[in-house]
Amino acid sequence: MSLHKKLWIAIIVLLLLVFSGSFLVSTVSAKSYLEQQISMKNADNAAALALSLTQQGADDILLELTLSAQFDTGFYELIELRDPEGKLKILRQDEQPIDQAPSWFVTAFEINVDAGIATVQSGWQQVGTLTLRSHSKFAYERLWQSAQMLALIFLVAMLISGFLGGQVLKRILKPLDDVVEQAQAIGNRRFITIPEPSTLEFKQVVSAMNEMSARIKHVLGQEAKRLQKWQREAHVDKVTGLNNREPFMKSVDAALESDDVNATGSLTLLRITGLARMNQLFGRAAMDGVLSEVGNELNRIVMSHSRWAACRLNGSDFAILAPRAMDPNEAAQQMQDGIRQVLEARSMDEGILLPAATTIYAHGDTIGSIMTRLDGALLANEREGESSISVAFEGDIQMQPVRQQMEEWREILEQSFRDQNFLLDYFPLVGLENELIHYEAMVRLKWQGEKLSAGQFLPWVNRLEISSELDKHVVDLALRSIETTGYPTAINLSVAAVVEPGFVSWIGERFTAKSAAAKNLWIEIPEAMAFRHIQNFKSLCKRVKASGCKIGIEHVGHQLSDLGNLSDVGLDYLKIDASFVRDIENNSANQTLLRTLCTVGHSIGVKVYAEGVRTEQEWQTMLEIGADGATGPGISLTE
Incomplete structure (x- = not known):
């Protein structure tokens, strides 16, 4: 059961206890008050009626007529007159059940009143003893109406309190919903953080969970940096920042054997001719700077495309693997343009040629066959002494546009x-x-x-x-x-x-x-x-x-x-x-x-x-x- 339901149950039980206590105290107090008032009324009515009978001369017929008339008013449960020896002379009694209130209510709150007793005389002679008791049905009716009114007031108060309590409870438990959502997210391996609520208990829980999430994010970030560092040390050329030959060729091999969108694309080789002469002319340190810029440019090209990879195959040969590139000239042209811009910016482009060879690979090709046709096309291109791009086709087959x-x-x-x-x-x-x-x-x-x-x-x-x-x-x-x-x-x-x-x-x-x-x-x-x-x-x-x-x-x-x-x-x-x-x-x-x-x-x-x-x-x-x-x-x- 949720905490929200438990709190609601607790509130309802508390309100019921308050109502029960209030109802019991109010009803018992009203009952005692009515008993006291009816008892006093019985005494007063008995004395007044006895005095009236005494003044009438205490004639038996007149006594009976007077008492009957008084009883017929309907306000009395019992009127009786006994002679001095205790013998019953006149009796009028209402034995009908009380129907002004439910029987359970009558049983639970029984009204017990003292009867009024007075002496009826004729001169100095005692005629008899008058006993009178007012009917309690009016008291039960009044008491039942009072209980109903109290219950109605409580119901209205409970509805209003429930509405206001619901709003307050919703406001109080709002941070708990956030805490539950955060806990569920952490259970689903989503280490999120949320603002700390003002409620002290919730704040302590959220603070601890936020600290755990932040620690995991920090550790994960550190491990990611360490992984990147190891990857660069093992796979990346230190001068250019490009992949070394071995990991690059493994990427080509994996692409050729893949069974997805990367299984077809282009592979391009480009050679910077005269690199050895430039080393002698400008010095190794200067040329390392140039090669670093070349590497940055090629990395910029591949980073703008998913799964593209660039490599420095050897001192002067560079390659780009371009999955999904169906135009063999696309990557080759970008390579040439990017490297030429680097050389021109350093004023080192004079006498430098950038011959390139490119081919389309497909699922099922082998690295050996692809590299053979690329090396042949690149060698022929270099012999021509031009910075052109040769498209190497498989055998004599020319690809359709x-x-x-x-x-x-x-x-x-x-x-x-x-x-x-x-x-x-x-x-x-x-x-x-x-x-x-x-x-x-x-x-x-x-x-x-x-x-x-x-x-x-x-x-x-x-x-x-x-x-x-x-x-x-x-x-x-x-x-x-x-x-x-x-x-x-x-x-x-x-x-x-x-x-x-x-x-x-x-x-x-x-x-x-x-x-x-x-x-x-x-x-x-x-x-x-x-x-x-x-x-x-x-x-x-x-x-x-x-x-x-x-x-x-x-x-x-x-x-x-x-x-x-x-x-x-x-x-x-x-x-x-x-x-x-x-x-x-x-x-x-x-x-x-x-x-x-x-x-x-x-x-x-x-x-x-x-x-x-x-x-x-x-x-x-x-x-x-x-x-x-x-x-x-x-x-x-x-x-």
């Missing part, structure tokens, strides 16, 4: 939505004991007898800006699947689920209609999108978690400095990006990084899973590090 491809894919996707050609493929995520945690549901497209992977059509869905429509379709597919199988199912949503205001309302309505299935649904948002639109992401988390759905972030590891923003989100899990899991058993730096990430996640009650696990060695290493589960080509669910 992007606009033409977009129109073709628009027709394919529009028809697929009409014909319900999308379906889900399922891959298990297993826990520490090889138990099923959930199935990852990857969207597929049936087209002309083939089943296309997500990496083949998602980039075009993204480019055609129909991601929200596909997200809704995937949610419906997953809910229907859960209703059929009962298995917990995870789906990947795009940035549209975060940035489009109508999506939160839509998914709330869906979850309300299918509340049972929603409790077995897991939703994942890419790390870059979650942190870029953190407030919208929090709104989505709040809505879906209200329906019992679990929510997490996938591809984690590239923005570790932003982990401090997760203290009040209420996440259920994180999924480590596959690029950090690649050959983890041989990479001590990544082991340290991920071990700390697991510790940080567990400290705020968040599960940490690994993506893209390919080998048993990787899985065992992730178990040692502290991961709670894994998914990938090397993971299978055994019965």
Whole structure:
């Protein structure tokens, strides 16, 4: 029972006790007063009537007529006259029951009065003794009316007091509602702070909870900075601030094996020719400054796009991985322009060439084949002595213009939505004991007898800006699947689920209609999108978690400095990006990084899973590090 109800019950009981006491005291006092007054009236009436009878000569007939007339007035319960020897001479008595008040009231408050007694004489001779008792029905009637009036006054007073008390109670308990909301948020791993109320007891509780939330935020922020520092030391070139070759190539490998919107994009190589000559001419320190500015410019380019990554492959070669970039010239042109601006600002552009080679990669390509065609195109470009951009195609195949491809894919996707050609493929995520945690549901497209992977059509869905429509379709597919199988199912949503205001309302309505299935649904948002639109992401988390759905972030590891923003989100899990899991058993730096990430996640009650696990060695290493589960080509669910 809630405190609010208990307080109301206490108030009602207290008011009832007050009323009962007041009613009892008032009624008993009124009863005593009436008894006293009736007793005095009986004595006075008996004396007056006896005197009247004495003056009439005490004739028996006249006595009887007078007493009968007096009794017939209806005010008396008993009138009797006895002779001096005690023999009854005249008796008039009303034996009808009292109906002016309820029987229970008459029984509870019985009125006992003394009868009036007087002597009737004839001269000096005593005729008899007169006994008179007024009827108590009038007293009961008056007493009952008084009790009713008292109850009515109490009822009105209780209603008024209840209204005023309700307002006061609401005002007093308002801080308690905030405390309860904060406690529930902390229980859901949302470490929020609220203003301290003026009520001393509530203030002490809120102060303690705020202190705990602030401490967790502080610790999380510190750990995020430490993770970022370790990541930079292990993965980042100290001069340029760009990724080193090894982590960059692992990112490329993970993109090629991914099954989402990042499975298709472009990869660009650019070479600064004459860098060795510039080192001799301007000095190493000056050139380190130039390279640092080049790194800042390339980082600026990739930071404006989700999941793009820049790298310094060697002394003079730079690369950009651009997932979802369907125009191979897009990233290459930005690289050339950015580096040229840096050199021109330093007046070092004379005699410097910036040849570049770019290519489109797709799901299923290999790093070897991509790098071979890029190296060949870059070498040919450099031999020509120009700062041009060469597009390296696979074999002799020339790609169609992007606009033409977009129109073709628009027709394919529009028809697929009409014909319900999308379906889900399922891959298990297993826990520490090889138990099923959930199935990852990857969207597929049936087209002309083939089943296309997500990496083949998602980039075009993204480019055609129909991601929200596909997200809704995937949610419906997953809910229907859960209703059929009962298995917990995870789906990947795009940035549209975060940035489009109508999506939160839509998914709330869906979850309300299918509340049972929603409790077995897991939703994942890419790390870059979650942190870029953190407030919208929090709104989505709040809505879906209200329906019992679990929510997490996938591809984690590239923005570790932003982990401090997760203290009040209420996440259920994180999924480590596959690029950090690649050959983890041989990479001590990544082991340290991920071990700390697991510790940080567990400290705020968040599960940490690994993506893209390919080998048993990787899985065992992730178990040692502290991961709670894994998914990938090397993971299978055994019965």
